[in-house]
Amino acid sequence: MALRTEELMLNMGPQHPSTHGVLRLVVTLDGENVMDVQPDIGYLHSSVEKMMEHRTYVQNVALVDRGMDYLIALNNEQAYCLAVEQLAGIVTPERARYIRVIFDELNRIASHLVWLGTWAIDLGATTVFLWCFREREMILDLFEKVTGGRLHHVYYRLGGVYADLPEGWVEECGAFLDYFLTRVDEYETLLTKNPIFLARTKGVGTISRADAIAMGASGPVARASGVAYDVRKAAPYEVYDRMEFNVPVLTDGDCYARYLVRLTEMRESVRILRQALLNLPGGEIRARVPMTMKAPRGEIYVHTESPRGDLGIYLVSDGGETPYRVKIRAPSFSNLYALTEMMKGWKIADVIAILGSIDIVLSDVDR
């Protein structure tokens, strides 16, 4: 007699230690094999786009910290300030633009460290988590000395930044960079050639270049599949066009490639930081922008390279003090499209590894 089998629907989340927030995955299983995965999102929808319509351009800087991807508050501020500045024709002083690049890159490293730590803990490597957070605390200390905040800074202003770097900060940051490079090598000793790690990530969760483009993936996810696209190179903003750095591109498209891309990105960020610290000009840090700023009637789309990918802001102004409409192109949301394609055909245990490897932040997905 033939054994009767049927597919099993498994709910993962919203409370699950490895969903990195409140994502719910509806996984269809045939035995241990994943047949289909449907992400169910919206558990953290904080309606930030709507709220931004009710706050002035100046106030909204505080909102994008929290309402968008909360791990990369400064990169959000960067995208938002850039959009308003371009719309209103505000010119940022040279020094402020360098400071912004410094903080963007520091925040990129901090975000990648959280990703590496939490992903490693999902795969059973607890030490990596502790090590990553050790270095992250140092970055947060650097942040705190300038912005006063650890996670949410409200540091960028329309037309510049809020405060100048305190005395000795540049040297301290330089010393941290030297130290940090040795630590990245240390993470590699734990993971890169670790047979367990290799077995769980190498060749797992592949996505082809064509699929990655079709799904709208960007950032490290796309670059691990061979899409050589980085907004910092393709459409440079602030002073990225003066920086020398490489964009890591791999063609495997698996979890391991995504891991390598991000590790290399951290090293490249250190390179950018070194150049920015070295060439930091003096002068003003902020252009004069009135508190009751009005943007001229019009619309603008600005995109930047956030640690998770292509972060875009579309802003419509009707000439008033508040934006008429804001649309955020969230990189995590687009990367989530690729998830189903990546997971099909793998085992249930790989779901965790693949989900962690796209570095998802639910606040960015749901907004």
Add this chain to the structure above:
Amino acid sequence: MNTLKTSTTMATGSATPAAAPTGPAGEPLPRRSQISPIADAVAIMDQIPGGGLILTTVEAALNWGRASSIWPLTFGLACCAIEMMAAYASRFDLDRMGIIPRATPRQADLIIVAGRATIRIAPIVRRLWEQMPELRYVISMGSCATCGGPFYYDNYSILKGIDQVIPVDVYVPGCPPRPEALIEGILKLQEKIKREPILRQQAAAALRGA
């Protein structure tokens, strides 16, 4: 005294009058409340001289154990959860206070509601709380969990305070609260746990439920 009286009346009320319990030789056995061993023990201790002191000492020992091994549920909602993770990690190291995160509500006795809760997630938070075994505690971490936050007061999707769905023991203010602030909140919770007359509470709960 009072407890004992209540328990005996309730026990006699529910027992069948015909079958009084007897020993092997037919002698009547000492009466018991048949409700809960803790309720019995508390009633007996209250009767004997100095029993209250012993009871309090036992309670203090139990509470010391409970307060020193609070196991929270790993459940993060938004930004505050990142600071919660930082509190678990290297620098702040909550492990040294006996705080070990558990992945399932069945093993947890504390839920730290870290971050803004949407109206959509509220029933799930409630269900998680209901799945936790009794003597459970709730810390509301951050302004959002406490009252809807410094930003989300005029918004359609965020719950204005998690205390609308579950009872909160300690509120930790901040946006986000620093890990030190969370640790302070946990110390406050430990103080609260250490003050609880746990045996008397359990006895009273057992009698209420009987």
